[in-house]
Amino acid sequence: MKIRKLLAPALLFTTLVSAPGWAANDTEHLMMLRNVAERGNLGAQLLLGLSYREGRYGLEPDEKAAFFWLEKAARGGLPYAEDLLGQAYAEGRGAPKDPAKAVFWWQQAANKGSADAQLRLGEAYLHGQGVGRDPRKAEFWLGRAADQGNADAQFLLGRMYHEGLGVEKDLQRGRNWLDRAAAQGHSDAVKLLHSLESFGIGITEAFQQSGHELERKALAGDPQAQYQLGLRYETGAWGVSRNREQALHWLTEAAERGNRLAMQRLVEIYGRGELGLAPDREKARFWQEREQVGKP
Incomplete structure:
Protein backbone atom coordinates (compact mmCIF):
# COMPACT_ATOMS: atom_id res chain seq x y z
CA MET A 1 0.00 0.00 0.00
CA GLY A 76 2.70 0.12 9.95
CA GLY A 77 5.81 1.25 8.10
CA LEU A 78 5.68 5.07 8.06
CA PRO A 79 9.30 6.31 7.86
CA TYR A 80 8.64 9.56 9.76
CA ALA A 81 6.96 7.63 12.58
CA GLU A 82 9.84 5.15 12.62
CA ASP A 83 12.33 8.00 12.94
CA LEU A 84 10.32 9.62 15.75
CA LEU A 85 9.97 6.31 17.57
CA GLY A 86 13.74 5.87 17.37
CA GLN A 87 14.15 9.33 18.92
CA ALA A 88 11.68 8.42 21.67
CA TYR A 89 13.73 5.35 22.58
CA ALA A 90 16.98 7.33 22.39
CA GLU A 91 15.66 10.08 24.70
CA GLY A 92 13.43 7.97 26.94
CA ARG A 93 10.27 9.81 25.88
CA GLY A 94 7.24 7.67 26.71
CA ALA A 95 9.31 4.53 27.22
CA PRO A 96 12.56 3.61 29.00
CA LYS A 97 15.71 4.62 27.17
CA ASP A 98 16.86 1.88 24.83
CA PRO A 99 19.62 2.89 22.38
CA ALA A 100 19.48 -0.49 20.62
CA LYS A 101 15.76 -0.11 19.86
CA ALA A 102 16.43 3.45 18.73
CA VAL A 103 18.94 2.12 16.21
CA PHE A 104 16.47 -0.56 15.08
CA TRP A 105 13.79 2.00 14.21
CA TRP A 106 16.24 4.42 12.62
CA GLN A 107 17.44 1.56 10.47
CA GLN A 108 13.89 0.93 9.24
CA ALA A 109 13.37 4.58 8.35
CA ALA A 110 16.86 4.95 6.86
CA ASN A 111 16.25 1.99 4.57
CA LYS A 112 13.17 3.82 3.25
CA GLY A 113 15.20 6.94 2.47
CA SER A 114 14.63 9.17 5.51
CA ALA A 115 17.58 11.59 5.57
CA ASP A 116 16.98 12.41 9.25
CA ALA A 117 17.06 8.73 10.20
CA GLN A 118 20.15 8.18 8.05
CA LEU A 119 21.86 11.00 9.91
CA ARG A 120 20.96 9.55 13.32
CA LEU A 121 21.95 6.05 12.27
CA GLY A 122 25.29 7.35 11.02
CA GLU A 123 25.85 9.16 14.32
CA ALA A 124 25.01 5.97 16.24
CA TYR A 125 27.62 4.00 14.30
CA LEU A 126 30.13 6.83 14.59
CA HIS A 127 29.87 7.01 18.40
CA GLY A 128 28.90 3.41 19.15
CA GLN A 129 25.53 4.28 20.69
CA GLY A 130 23.09 1.37 20.68
CA VAL A 131 25.27 -0.48 18.23
CA GLY A 132 28.95 -1.40 17.88
CA ARG A 133 31.13 1.47 16.72
CA ASP A 134 31.65 1.12 12.99
CA PRO A 135 33.13 4.15 11.15
CA ARG A 136 32.57 2.56 7.75
CA LYS A 137 28.86 2.15 8.35
CA ALA A 138 28.81 5.67 9.81
CA GLU A 139 30.44 6.91 6.61
CA PHE A 140 27.87 5.06 4.51
CA TRP A 141 24.77 6.35 6.29
CA LEU A 142 26.06 9.88 6.76
CA GLY A 143 26.91 9.85 3.08
CA ARG A 144 23.35 8.83 2.19
CA ALA A 145 21.94 11.68 4.27
CA ALA A 146 24.54 14.13 2.98
CA ASP A 147 23.69 13.26 -0.62
CA GLN A 148 20.10 14.27 0.15
CA GLY A 149 21.31 17.67 1.31
CA ASN A 150 21.30 17.16 5.08
CA ALA A 151 23.72 19.84 6.30
CA ASP A 152 24.42 18.13 9.65
CA ALA A 153 25.44 14.95 7.84
CA GLN A 154 27.59 16.94 5.43
CA PHE A 155 29.35 18.59 8.35
CA LEU A 156 30.00 15.30 10.18
CA LEU A 157 31.19 13.62 7.02
CA GLY A 158 33.50 16.55 6.32
CA ARG A 159 34.98 16.24 9.81
CA MET A 160 35.45 12.48 9.41
CA TYR A 161 37.44 12.90 6.21
CA HIS A 162 39.39 15.92 7.39
CA GLU A 163 40.38 14.40 10.73
CA GLY A 164 40.59 10.77 9.62
CA LEU A 165 37.93 9.68 12.14
CA GLY A 166 37.80 5.96 11.40
CA VAL A 167 38.28 6.53 7.67
CA GLU A 168 41.26 7.35 5.50
CA LYS A 169 42.16 11.00 5.92
CA ASP A 170 41.23 12.98 2.83
CA LEU A 171 41.54 16.75 3.21
CA GLN A 172 40.08 17.56 -0.19
CA ARG A 173 37.08 15.33 0.30
CA GLY A 174 36.57 16.71 3.78
CA ARG A 175 36.75 20.26 2.44
CA ASN A 176 34.16 19.41 -0.18
CA TRP A 177 31.58 18.29 2.38
CA LEU A 178 32.37 21.14 4.77
CA ASP A 179 31.93 23.58 1.90
CA ARG A 180 28.55 22.10 1.04
CA ALA A 181 27.40 22.27 4.67
CA ALA A 182 28.65 25.85 5.01
CA ALA A 183 26.88 26.80 1.78
CA GLN A 184 23.64 25.93 3.56
CA GLY A 185 24.55 28.20 6.44
CA HIS A 186 25.72 25.46 8.82
CA SER A 187 27.44 27.60 11.46
CA ASP A 188 29.72 24.85 12.79
CA ALA A 189 30.97 24.14 9.29
CA VAL A 190 31.72 27.82 8.73
CA LYS A 191 33.51 28.03 12.09
CA LEU A 192 35.56 24.92 11.36
CA LEU A 193 36.60 26.26 7.98
CA HIS A 194 37.71 29.44 9.71
CA SER A 195 39.89 27.44 12.08
CA LEU A 196 41.65 25.40 9.41
CA GLU A 197 44.74 27.39 8.51
CA SER A 198 45.55 25.06 5.66
CA PHE A 199 42.35 26.18 3.89
CA GLY A 200 43.11 29.88 4.18
CA ILE A 201 40.91 32.75 5.33
CA GLY A 202 39.78 33.60 1.80
CA ILE A 203 37.75 30.41 1.54
CA THR A 204 35.46 31.04 4.46
CA GLU A 205 35.13 34.71 3.59
CA ALA A 206 33.24 33.56 0.51
CA PHE A 207 30.45 32.16 2.68
CA GLN A 208 29.91 35.54 4.32
CA GLN A 209 29.50 37.45 1.07
CA SER A 210 26.13 38.34 -0.40
CA GLY A 211 24.94 36.44 -3.42
CA HIS A 212 25.39 39.60 -5.49
CA GLU A 213 29.01 40.06 -4.40
CA LEU A 214 29.80 36.41 -4.97
CA GLU A 215 28.26 36.52 -8.43
CA ARG A 216 30.28 39.63 -9.29
CA LYS A 217 33.51 37.77 -8.47
CA ALA A 218 32.30 34.65 -10.29
CA LEU A 219 31.57 36.66 -13.43
CA ALA A 220 35.07 38.14 -13.16
CA GLY A 221 36.48 34.61 -13.39
CA ASP A 222 37.29 33.80 -9.74
CA PRO A 223 37.11 29.96 -9.61
CA GLN A 224 36.62 29.86 -5.83
CA ALA A 225 33.68 32.26 -6.09
CA GLN A 226 32.29 30.24 -9.00
CA TYR A 227 32.49 27.06 -6.93
CA GLN A 228 30.80 28.66 -3.91
CA LEU A 229 28.11 30.21 -6.12
CA GLY A 230 27.46 26.81 -7.69
CA LEU A 231 26.97 25.31 -4.22
CA ARG A 232 24.55 28.08 -3.27
CA TYR A 233 22.48 27.56 -6.40
CA GLU A 234 22.51 23.82 -5.67
CA THR A 235 21.33 24.18 -2.07
CA GLY A 236 19.24 27.34 -2.32
CA ALA A 237 20.93 28.94 0.67
CA TRP A 238 22.54 32.21 1.73
CA GLY A 239 20.47 34.57 -0.38
CA VAL A 240 20.42 32.60 -3.63
CA SER A 241 17.36 30.79 -5.00
CA ARG A 242 17.88 27.13 -5.87
CA ASN A 243 18.57 26.68 -9.57
CA ARG A 244 19.92 23.40 -10.96
CA GLU A 245 21.00 24.86 -14.29
CA GLN A 246 22.93 27.70 -12.66
CA ALA A 247 24.48 25.28 -10.16
CA LEU A 248 25.81 23.10 -12.96
CA HIS A 249 26.95 26.15 -14.95
CA TRP A 250 29.03 27.66 -12.15
CA LEU A 251 30.46 24.35 -10.95
CA THR A 252 31.55 23.66 -14.53
CA GLU A 253 33.05 27.15 -14.87
CA ALA A 254 35.02 26.61 -11.65
CA ALA A 255 36.17 23.18 -12.76
CA GLU A 256 37.28 24.51 -16.14
CA ARG A 257 39.45 27.01 -14.26
CA GLY A 258 41.12 24.29 -12.23
CA ASN A 259 39.04 24.14 -9.02
CA ARG A 260 39.47 20.52 -7.93
CA LEU A 261 36.56 20.59 -5.51
CA ALA A 262 34.27 21.61 -8.36
CA MET A 263 35.70 18.74 -10.42
CA GLN A 264 34.97 16.30 -7.58
CA ARG A 265 31.41 17.60 -7.34
CA LEU A 266 30.90 17.17 -11.09
CA VAL A 267 32.12 13.58 -10.83
CA GLU A 268 29.39 12.97 -8.24
CA ILE A 269 26.74 14.81 -10.22
CA TYR A 270 27.37 12.99 -13.48
CA GLY A 271 28.15 9.67 -11.83
CA ARG A 272 24.94 9.58 -9.80
CA GLY A 273 22.70 11.56 -12.11
CA GLU A 274 22.07 14.47 -9.74
CA LEU A 275 20.63 17.95 -10.43
CA GLY A 276 17.96 16.38 -12.62
CA LEU A 277 20.51 14.89 -15.03
CA ALA A 278 20.70 11.32 -16.25
CA PRO A 279 23.87 9.48 -15.18
CA ASP A 280 26.68 10.11 -17.65
CA ARG A 281 29.69 7.88 -17.07
CA GLU A 282 31.77 9.50 -19.78
CA LYS A 283 31.46 12.97 -18.29
CA ALA A 284 32.05 11.59 -14.80
CA ARG A 285 35.19 9.84 -16.02
CA PHE A 286 36.32 13.00 -17.83
CA TRP A 287 36.18 15.12 -14.69
CA GLN A 288 37.66 12.39 -12.54
CA GLU A 289 40.67 12.20 -14.86
CA ARG A 290 41.00 16.01 -14.86
CA GLU A 291 40.89 16.01 -11.05
CA GLN A 292 43.51 13.27 -10.81
CA VAL A 293 45.84 15.16 -13.16
CA GLY A 294 45.57 18.22 -10.92
CA LYS A 295 46.60 16.41 -7.75
CA PRO A 296 49.91 17.58 -6.25
Whole structure:
Protein backbone atom coordinates (compact mmCIF):
# COMPACT_ATOMS: atom_id res chain seq x y z
CA MET A 1 0.00 0.00 0.00
CA LYS A 2 1.42 3.38 -0.98
CA ILE A 3 2.17 5.94 1.72
CA ARG A 4 -0.06 8.48 -0.03
CA LYS A 5 -3.06 6.16 0.36
CA LEU A 6 -2.21 5.54 3.99
CA LEU A 7 -2.09 9.26 4.70
CA ALA A 8 -5.14 10.27 2.64
CA PRO A 9 -7.79 10.22 5.41
CA ALA A 10 -5.52 12.07 7.82
CA LEU A 11 -4.67 14.67 5.18
CA LEU A 12 -8.35 15.08 4.41
CA PHE A 13 -8.99 15.63 8.11
CA THR A 14 -6.24 18.26 8.31
CA THR A 15 -7.60 20.09 5.25
CA LEU A 16 -11.14 19.99 6.59
CA VAL A 17 -10.46 21.39 10.04
CA SER A 18 -8.31 24.20 8.66
CA ALA A 19 -10.84 25.27 6.03
CA PRO A 20 -12.45 28.74 6.35
CA GLY A 21 -15.72 28.58 8.22
CA TRP A 22 -14.98 25.32 9.98
CA ALA A 23 -16.44 25.83 13.42
CA ALA A 24 -15.62 22.59 15.25
CA ASN A 25 -13.75 23.03 18.50
CA ASP A 26 -10.59 21.23 19.58
CA THR A 27 -12.58 18.46 21.22
CA GLU A 28 -14.42 17.71 17.99
CA HIS A 29 -11.16 17.86 16.02
CA LEU A 30 -9.59 15.39 18.39
CA MET A 31 -12.58 13.04 18.28
CA MET A 32 -12.47 12.98 14.50
CA LEU A 33 -8.72 12.35 14.42
CA ARG A 34 -8.95 9.61 17.04
CA ASN A 35 -11.78 7.95 15.13
CA VAL A 36 -9.71 7.78 11.95
CA ALA A 37 -6.64 6.60 13.88
CA GLU A 38 -8.54 3.86 15.71
CA ARG A 39 -9.79 2.57 12.38
CA GLY A 40 -6.15 1.87 11.53
CA ASN A 41 -5.11 4.79 9.34
CA LEU A 42 -1.38 5.22 9.76
CA GLY A 43 -1.34 8.90 8.88
CA ALA A 44 -3.97 9.66 11.50
CA GLN A 45 -2.03 7.61 14.05
CA LEU A 46 1.06 9.66 13.29
CA LEU A 47 -0.85 12.94 13.63
CA LEU A 48 -2.43 11.80 16.89
CA GLY A 49 0.98 10.83 18.25
CA LEU A 50 2.35 14.25 17.32
CA SER A 51 -0.70 15.88 18.91
CA TYR A 52 0.01 14.18 22.22
CA ARG A 53 3.71 14.91 21.92
CA GLU A 54 3.25 18.61 21.19
CA GLY A 55 -0.02 19.32 23.02
CA ARG A 56 -2.21 20.06 20.00
CA TYR A 57 -6.04 20.34 19.99
CA GLY A 58 -6.14 21.28 23.64
CA LEU A 59 -4.33 18.13 24.77
CA GLU A 60 -1.84 18.19 27.61
CA PRO A 61 1.51 16.83 26.39
CA ASP A 62 1.54 13.10 27.13
CA GLU A 63 4.73 11.24 26.20
CA LYS A 64 3.26 7.79 26.85
CA ALA A 65 0.19 8.42 24.70
CA ALA A 66 2.41 9.93 22.01
CA PHE A 67 4.62 6.86 22.10
CA PHE A 68 1.58 4.56 21.84
CA TRP A 69 0.31 6.14 18.63
CA LEU A 70 3.73 6.71 17.09
CA GLU A 71 4.54 3.06 17.64
CA LYS A 72 1.36 2.02 15.85
CA ALA A 73 2.25 4.21 12.86
CA ALA A 74 5.86 3.00 12.91
CA ARG A 75 4.82 -0.65 12.98
CA GLY A 76 2.70 0.12 9.95
CA GLY A 77 5.81 1.25 8.10
CA LEU A 78 5.68 5.07 8.06
CA PRO A 79 9.30 6.31 7.86
CA TYR A 80 8.64 9.56 9.76
CA ALA A 81 6.96 7.63 12.58
CA GLU A 82 9.84 5.15 12.62
CA ASP A 83 12.33 8.00 12.94
CA LEU A 84 10.32 9.62 15.75
CA LEU A 85 9.97 6.31 17.57
CA GLY A 86 13.74 5.87 17.37
CA GLN A 87 14.15 9.33 18.92
CA ALA A 88 11.68 8.42 21.67
CA TYR A 89 13.73 5.35 22.58
CA ALA A 90 16.98 7.33 22.39
CA GLU A 91 15.66 10.08 24.70
CA GLY A 92 13.43 7.97 26.94
CA ARG A 93 10.27 9.81 25.88
CA GLY A 94 7.24 7.67 26.71
CA ALA A 95 9.31 4.53 27.22
CA PRO A 96 12.56 3.61 29.00
CA LYS A 97 15.71 4.62 27.17
CA ASP A 98 16.86 1.88 24.83
CA PRO A 99 19.62 2.89 22.38
CA ALA A 100 19.48 -0.49 20.62
CA LYS A 101 15.76 -0.11 19.86
CA ALA A 102 16.43 3.45 18.73
CA VAL A 103 18.94 2.12 16.21
CA PHE A 104 16.47 -0.56 15.08
CA TRP A 105 13.79 2.00 14.21
CA TRP A 106 16.24 4.42 12.62
CA GLN A 107 17.44 1.56 10.47
CA GLN A 108 13.89 0.93 9.24
CA ALA A 109 13.37 4.58 8.35
CA ALA A 110 16.86 4.95 6.86
CA ASN A 111 16.25 1.99 4.57
CA LYS A 112 13.17 3.82 3.25
CA GLY A 113 15.20 6.94 2.47
CA SER A 114 14.63 9.17 5.51
CA ALA A 115 17.58 11.59 5.57
CA ASP A 116 16.98 12.41 9.25
CA ALA A 117 17.06 8.73 10.20
CA GLN A 118 20.15 8.18 8.05
CA LEU A 119 21.86 11.00 9.91
CA ARG A 120 20.96 9.55 13.32
CA LEU A 121 21.95 6.05 12.27
CA GLY A 122 25.29 7.35 11.02
CA GLU A 123 25.85 9.16 14.32
CA ALA A 124 25.01 5.97 16.24
CA TYR A 125 27.62 4.00 14.30
CA LEU A 126 30.13 6.83 14.59
CA HIS A 127 29.87 7.01 18.40
CA GLY A 128 28.90 3.41 19.15
CA GLN A 129 25.53 4.28 20.69
CA GLY A 130 23.09 1.37 20.68
CA VAL A 131 25.27 -0.48 18.23
CA GLY A 132 28.95 -1.40 17.88
CA ARG A 133 31.13 1.47 16.72
CA ASP A 134 31.65 1.12 12.99
CA PRO A 135 33.13 4.15 11.15
CA ARG A 136 32.57 2.56 7.75
CA LYS A 137 28.86 2.15 8.35
CA ALA A 138 28.81 5.67 9.81
CA GLU A 139 30.44 6.91 6.61
CA PHE A 140 27.87 5.06 4.51
CA TRP A 141 24.77 6.35 6.29
CA LEU A 142 26.06 9.88 6.76
CA GLY A 143 26.91 9.85 3.08
CA ARG A 144 23.35 8.83 2.19
CA ALA A 145 21.94 11.68 4.27
CA ALA A 146 24.54 14.13 2.98
CA ASP A 147 23.69 13.26 -0.62
CA GLN A 148 20.10 14.27 0.15
CA GLY A 149 21.31 17.67 1.31
CA ASN A 150 21.30 17.16 5.08
CA ALA A 151 23.72 19.84 6.30
CA ASP A 152 24.42 18.13 9.65
CA ALA A 153 25.44 14.95 7.84
CA GLN A 154 27.59 16.94 5.43
CA PHE A 155 29.35 18.59 8.35
CA LEU A 156 30.00 15.30 10.18
CA LEU A 157 31.19 13.62 7.02
CA GLY A 158 33.50 16.55 6.32
CA ARG A 159 34.98 16.24 9.81
CA MET A 160 35.45 12.48 9.41
CA TYR A 161 37.44 12.90 6.21
CA HIS A 162 39.39 15.92 7.39
CA GLU A 163 40.38 14.40 10.73
CA GLY A 164 40.59 10.77 9.62
CA LEU A 165 37.93 9.68 12.14
CA GLY A 166 37.80 5.96 11.40
CA VAL A 167 38.28 6.53 7.67
CA GLU A 168 41.26 7.35 5.50
CA LYS A 169 42.16 11.00 5.92
CA ASP A 170 41.23 12.98 2.83
CA LEU A 171 41.54 16.75 3.21
CA GLN A 172 40.08 17.56 -0.19
CA ARG A 173 37.08 15.33 0.30
CA GLY A 174 36.57 16.71 3.78
CA ARG A 175 36.75 20.26 2.44
CA ASN A 176 34.16 19.41 -0.18
CA TRP A 177 31.58 18.29 2.38
CA LEU A 178 32.37 21.14 4.77
CA ASP A 179 31.93 23.58 1.90
CA ARG A 180 28.55 22.10 1.04
CA ALA A 181 27.40 22.27 4.67
CA ALA A 182 28.65 25.85 5.01
CA ALA A 183 26.88 26.80 1.78
CA GLN A 184 23.64 25.93 3.56
CA GLY A 185 24.55 28.20 6.44
CA HIS A 186 25.72 25.46 8.82
CA SER A 187 27.44 27.60 11.46
CA ASP A 188 29.72 24.85 12.79
CA ALA A 189 30.97 24.14 9.29
CA VAL A 190 31.72 27.82 8.73
CA LYS A 191 33.51 28.03 12.09
CA LEU A 192 35.56 24.92 11.36
CA LEU A 193 36.60 26.26 7.98
CA HIS A 194 37.71 29.44 9.71
CA SER A 195 39.89 27.44 12.08
CA LEU A 196 41.65 25.40 9.41
CA GLU A 197 44.74 27.39 8.51
CA SER A 198 45.55 25.06 5.66
CA PHE A 199 42.35 26.18 3.89
CA GLY A 200 43.11 29.88 4.18
CA ILE A 201 40.91 32.75 5.33
CA GLY A 202 39.78 33.60 1.80
CA ILE A 203 37.75 30.41 1.54
CA THR A 204 35.46 31.04 4.46
CA GLU A 205 35.13 34.71 3.59
CA ALA A 206 33.24 33.56 0.51
CA PHE A 207 30.45 32.16 2.68
CA GLN A 208 29.91 35.54 4.32
CA GLN A 209 29.50 37.45 1.07
CA SER A 210 26.13 38.34 -0.40
CA GLY A 211 24.94 36.44 -3.42
CA HIS A 212 25.39 39.60 -5.49
CA GLU A 213 29.01 40.06 -4.40
CA LEU A 214 29.80 36.41 -4.97
CA GLU A 215 28.26 36.52 -8.43
CA ARG A 216 30.28 39.63 -9.29
CA LYS A 217 33.51 37.77 -8.47
CA ALA A 218 32.30 34.65 -10.29
CA LEU A 219 31.57 36.66 -13.43
CA ALA A 220 35.07 38.14 -13.16
CA GLY A 221 36.48 34.61 -13.39
CA ASP A 222 37.29 33.80 -9.74
CA PRO A 223 37.11 29.96 -9.61
CA GLN A 224 36.62 29.86 -5.83
CA ALA A 225 33.68 32.26 -6.09
CA GLN A 226 32.29 30.24 -9.00
CA TYR A 227 32.49 27.06 -6.93
CA GLN A 228 30.80 28.66 -3.91
CA LEU A 229 28.11 30.21 -6.12
CA GLY A 230 27.46 26.81 -7.69
CA LEU A 231 26.97 25.31 -4.22
CA ARG A 232 24.55 28.08 -3.27
CA TYR A 233 22.48 27.56 -6.40
CA GLU A 234 22.51 23.82 -5.67
CA THR A 235 21.33 24.18 -2.07
CA GLY A 236 19.24 27.34 -2.32
CA ALA A 237 20.93 28.94 0.67
CA TRP A 238 22.54 32.21 1.73
CA GLY A 239 20.47 34.57 -0.38
CA VAL A 240 20.42 32.60 -3.63
CA SER A 241 17.36 30.79 -5.00
CA ARG A 242 17.88 27.13 -5.87
CA ASN A 243 18.57 26.68 -9.57
CA ARG A 244 19.92 23.40 -10.96
CA GLU A 245 21.00 24.86 -14.29
CA GLN A 246 22.93 27.70 -12.66
CA ALA A 247 24.48 25.28 -10.16
CA LEU A 248 25.81 23.10 -12.96
CA HIS A 249 26.95 26.15 -14.95
CA TRP A 250 29.03 27.66 -12.15
CA LEU A 251 30.46 24.35 -10.95
CA THR A 252 31.55 23.66 -14.53
CA GLU A 253 33.05 27.15 -14.87
CA ALA A 254 35.02 26.61 -11.65
CA ALA A 255 36.17 23.18 -12.76
CA GLU A 256 37.28 24.51 -16.14
CA ARG A 257 39.45 27.01 -14.26
CA GLY A 258 41.12 24.29 -12.23
CA ASN A 259 39.04 24.14 -9.02
CA ARG A 260 39.47 20.52 -7.93
CA LEU A 261 36.56 20.59 -5.51
CA ALA A 262 34.27 21.61 -8.36
CA MET A 263 35.70 18.74 -10.42
CA GLN A 264 34.97 16.30 -7.58
CA ARG A 265 31.41 17.60 -7.34
CA LEU A 266 30.90 17.17 -11.09
CA VAL A 267 32.12 13.58 -10.83
CA GLU A 268 29.39 12.97 -8.24
CA ILE A 269 26.74 14.81 -10.22
CA TYR A 270 27.37 12.99 -13.48
CA GLY A 271 28.15 9.67 -11.83
CA ARG A 272 24.94 9.58 -9.80
CA GLY A 273 22.70 11.56 -12.11
CA GLU A 274 22.07 14.47 -9.74
CA LEU A 275 20.63 17.95 -10.43
CA GLY A 276 17.96 16.38 -12.62
CA LEU A 277 20.51 14.89 -15.03
CA ALA A 278 20.70 11.32 -16.25
CA PRO A 279 23.87 9.48 -15.18
CA ASP A 280 26.68 10.11 -17.65
CA ARG A 281 29.69 7.88 -17.07
CA GLU A 282 31.77 9.50 -19.78
CA LYS A 283 31.46 12.97 -18.29
CA ALA A 284 32.05 11.59 -14.80
CA ARG A 285 35.19 9.84 -16.02
CA PHE A 286 36.32 13.00 -17.83
CA TRP A 287 36.18 15.12 -14.69
CA GLN A 288 37.66 12.39 -12.54
CA GLU A 289 40.67 12.20 -14.86
CA ARG A 290 41.00 16.01 -14.86
CA GLU A 291 40.89 16.01 -11.05
CA GLN A 292 43.51 13.27 -10.81
CA VAL A 293 45.84 15.16 -13.16
CA GLY A 294 45.57 18.22 -10.92
CA LYS A 295 46.60 16.41 -7.75
CA PRO A 296 49.91 17.58 -6.25
